[in-house]
Amino acid sequence: MTPSRNSSAPATPTRPDEVTSLLRHAPLTRFLVARIGSITAQQMLMLAISWHMYDLTSSTWDLGLVGLFQFVPGLATTLIAGHCADRLHRGRMVAACLGLQAIAAAMLSASTLSHSVTRDTLLALSLALGAIRPFQMAGQQALLPMLVPPKLLSRSMALSTSVQQISVIAGPALGGALFAVNVVTVYLSSAALFCISAVMYAFVRYDYTPPPREPVTADTIFAGLHFIWRNPLLLGAISLDLFAVLFGGATALLPVYARLILHVGPQGLGLLRAAPAVGALCVGLLLARRAIVSGVGKKLLIAVAIYGAAIVGFGLSRWFPLSLCLLAISGGADTISVIVRQTLIQLETPDRMRGRVAAVNTLFIGASNQLGEFESGVSATALSVIGSVVAGGCATILVSIIWSRIFRPLAKRNALH
Incomplete structure (x- = not known):
């Protein structure tokens, strides 16, 4: 069923008991627990690789290359990943x-x-991780x-984002603590968490009906990209994340600040690394x-501007507690952006296209993070x-202003539904 695109009709507030009812959905609970483990492992692994x-090199250029090497292979695999997500069992994938x-984590340990x-x-190995992650x-x-x-x-999107932020808090904090032993301990712990989460994802149950067999063509591979291009609201929402985080991200330089x-x-x-997740949580x-x-x-646009302002403040700060506070504010503002954008994308996309649209969104997220x-x-x-x-940070503020002018359907959108 295609959601209504009437942006003027306000959404009906949901009763508080509906929040509790989220966790009564066993597949969702299993999904969230597996998500905690996998994201914690990824955060630990990336913390270890960056440090x-x-x-090894004391080079900011090499820190930047780690991000680039994770982004480049995604250009080749992302659209194929979207096609697979619309054809295969998503949990097992x-x-x-x-x-x-x-x-990969075990190889780094060895x-x-x-x-x-x-x-x-x-x-x-950054190149290999970049090829896998779009799927x-x-x-x-x-x-x-x-x-x-x-x-x-x-x-559910908000709860999933909160779970993600718990993992983003736990991963770097746990990884930093395990560094007191050695970096091998971080790599091995990441490998163990990846394995546990993989088992849980494999047993996530949902109504899965294999789609009819059809030939793989350029049209089927690029269908998600064409769908987004024809929808100004989705194009504005997805591209906003690309340019805002592309300019405003400071993650790669955190080892230098530390x-x-x-x-x-x-x-x-x-x-x-954990501070933005505290605000986001x-x-x-x-x-x-x-x-x-x-x-x-x-x-959404105001939240992006606040994110940029917090990054500017962090860049100028020399006091560790203030730096943590500003990063937390940036994480909170970014969470508003993430939840609004991701919910709009899911509600505006039919299920038969969700994998391919998600793949394009993944490409933009990868560009904003790794290329950033x-x-x-x-x-x-x-x-x-x-x-x-x-x-x-200044460029991110400018992006929010420009997007409010050139993507009017997004700026004027009143309700999620």
């Missing part, structure tokens, strides 16, 4: 991706123990709407109980670390 790279990431890990090793993300995004009734999707600017070491780096839990029911387009890390490394080399972060 390991900087420890995600499980296979997590199993491959467990193997090469570190044998003292054979090099800059090229880290870049090669995981397309499967996850297309799976969630199958687990709950449509009326609970917005709150070591040279704030002087807090790897444990402090774990807290810096608070906002996500609030929205899981009380959804945004009006003015969603305007609030490369952009941060390059601009830090050209402008200095602080100049790069401040300029990026």
